[in-house]
Amino acid sequence: MKDEDFYKSTLDIIGSSCELAGIEERYRTILSYPRRKLIVNYPVHMDDGGIRMITALRAQHNDALGPYKGGIRLGCSVTEEEVTALSMLMSIKCALLGLPYGGSKGGIIANHKALSKKELERVCRGYIRAIYPVIGPTLDVPAPDMNVSPEAIGWMLDEYERMVGHHQLDIITGKPVELGGIKGRTTAVAWGGIFVMEEVKRIHNCDCSTFAIQGFGNVGGSIAQILHEKGRRVVAVSDSTGGVYNESGLNIPALMYHKEETGSVKGFDKARDITNEELLEMDVDVLAPAAREGVITAANADKIHARSVLSLANGPVDMRASEILHDRDIIVIPDVLANGGGVVVSYFEWAQDREGYGWSGAKVSANLKDVMKKAFRSVNDASKDYKVDMYRAAYLVGIKNIVQAMKARSV
Numbered sequence: 231m232k233d234e235d236f237y238k239s240t241l242d243i244i245g246s247s248c249e250l251a252g253i254e255e256r257y258r259t260i261l262s263y264p265r266r267k268l269i270v271n272y273p274v275h276m277d278d279g280g281i282r283m284i285t286a287l288r289a290q291h292n293d294a295l296g297p298y299k300g301g302i303r304l305g306c307s308v309t310e311e312e313v314t315a316l317s318m319l320m321s322i323k324c325a326l327l328g329l330p331y332g333g334s335k336g337g338i339i340a341n342h343k344a345l346s347k348k349e350l351e352r353v354c355r356g357y358i359r360a361i362y363p364v365i366g367p368t369l370d371v372p373a374p375d376m377n378v379s380p381e382a383i384g385w386m387l388d389e390y391e392r393m394v395g396h397h398q399l400d401i402i403t404g405k406p407v408e409l410g411g412i413k414g415r416t417t418a419v420a421w422g423g424i425f426v427m428e429e430v431k432r433i434h435n436c437d438c439s440t441f442a443i444q445g446f447g448n449v450g451g452s453i454a455q456i457l458h459e460k461g462r463r464v465v466a467v468s469d470s471t472g473g474v475y476n477e478s479g480l481n482i483p484a485l486m487y488h489k490e491e492t493g494s495v496k497g498f499d500k501a502r503d504i505t506n507e508e509l510l511e512m513d514v515d516v517l518a519p520a521a522r523e524g525v526i527t528a529a530n531a532d533k534i535h536a537r538s539v540l541s542l543a544n545g546p547v548d549m550r551a552s553e554i555l556h557d558r559d560i561i562v563i564p565d566v567l568a569n570g571g572g573v574v575v576s577y578f579e580w581a582q583d584r585e586g587y588g589w590s591g592a593k594v595s596a597n598l599k600d601v602m603k604k605a606f607r608s609v610n611d612a613s614k615d616y617k618v619d620m621y622r623a624a625y626l627v628g629i630k631n632i633v634q635a636m637k638a639r640s641v
């Protein structure tokens with residue numbers, strides 16, 4: 231899916247949710263624009279003595295409920311439309327999950343694979359210097375997203391603290407644990423998805439024994455690992471190079487080792503190579519797209535054979551595809567709910583750093599479970615009340631919560 235289409239499909243779901251909830255036209259108009267978009271160009275010193283200009287941005291969508299919150303993406307294919315749409319999804323996600331945050335997103339347009347570690351550090355530090363005027367612990371709190379590691383977040387924290395001249399751990403989340411990060415952040419998206427899946431299984435009485443996972447990075451890799459440890463059968467996984475399949479279940483730790491050694495999941499000796507299309511069309515209990523936006527659309531929704539779809543990536547299923555799947559009795563857990571565990575635990579990290587008292591892993595896990603189950607119930611109830619699929623219900627609940635906050639502010 232092209233980024234313009236992702237942006238358009240985000241506006242479509244905002245518009246149709248407002249219509250469904252009977253929300254006044256002016257709120258739909260307000261929510262269809264980001265409040266602020268900062269585009270920056272900054273020079274980075276390269277190891278060969280030259281400089282390179284880096285273009286980056288920060289999109290801030292809506293802050294009626296609290297400070298903007300959103301990750302930073304790094305990559306040469308990052309675009310303004312993609313980052314803007316993702317800032318909108320963040321507002322809706324935070325509102326749906328009951329967090330006191332608005333939504334934002336950042337993007338750094340650079341080929342991270344072609345940078346040395348020192349160059350990457352200078353790119354990350356430069357980004358913080360460039361967006362400094364629009365971020366702050368009660369203004370906009372960044373976090374990692376694709377291709378941004380906890381180490382990179384550590385550099386960003388350090389750069390901000392150098393600028394302000396004092397410690398400020400609550401300026402950014404996703405930090406290494408030894409630098410004010412929180413226990414459980416790296417597996418938070420995966421655990422959040424699993425807690426939601428457990429509710430789906432309990433309430434809708436569906437089977438969750440076999441899994442196919444698209445993407446084998448932070449999110450896809452960690453859910454595969456957890457499911458494997460729980461004794462579930464992860465029969466297929468893929469990355470950008472293709473996928474692998476084993477009907478009896480893949481040995482995930484061995485596959486991780488294979489990917490580390492070869493750079494790809496393909497060619498794993500205890501499995502058969504498959505394409506990403508084959509993975510999406512697999513007959514499994516749960517299909518978890520955990521790579522990119524726009525992978526299930528009206529063009530391939532008819533070919534999906536999973537019993538449920540856990541949308542761990544941002545925007546992997548569009549509204550039309552979700553309707554088609556719903557009509558075929560396939561349960562779609564929307565992204566704003568399924569991958570919400572990441573921002574929930576980011577919120578715990580922010581709260582921990584503002585409080586100055588470390589949370590235990592057990593406290594993180596118990597609180598995450600509570601938030602995810604409560605959010606699932608609100609979506610499930612809205613789905614029944616409005617007689618719509620869970621995808622539309624989730625956006626509807628999030629947007630209603632934002633609009634209530636705007637009304638309380640007399641916007």
Ligand SMILES: NC(=O)c1ccc[n+]([C@@H]2O[C@H](COP(=O)([O-])OP(=O)(O)OC[C@H]3O[C@@H](n4cnc5c(N)ncnc54)[C@H](O)[C@@H]3O)[C@@H](O)[C@H]2O)c1
Nearest residue numbers: 376377445446447448449469470520521542543544569572
């Ligand atoms: N990391 C987080 O905390 C977090 C939180 C919420 C949502 N998300 C979303 O989850 C998704 C994945 O994020 P991540 O942090 O795991 O990124 P990542 O960069 O660690 O991993 C992405 C994975 O997807 C694979 N991939 C890329 N393009 C692909 C394609 N066309 N087909 C199949 N596989 C492909 C990559 O090879 C890699 O294995 C993104 O949509 C991101 O916005 C991430």
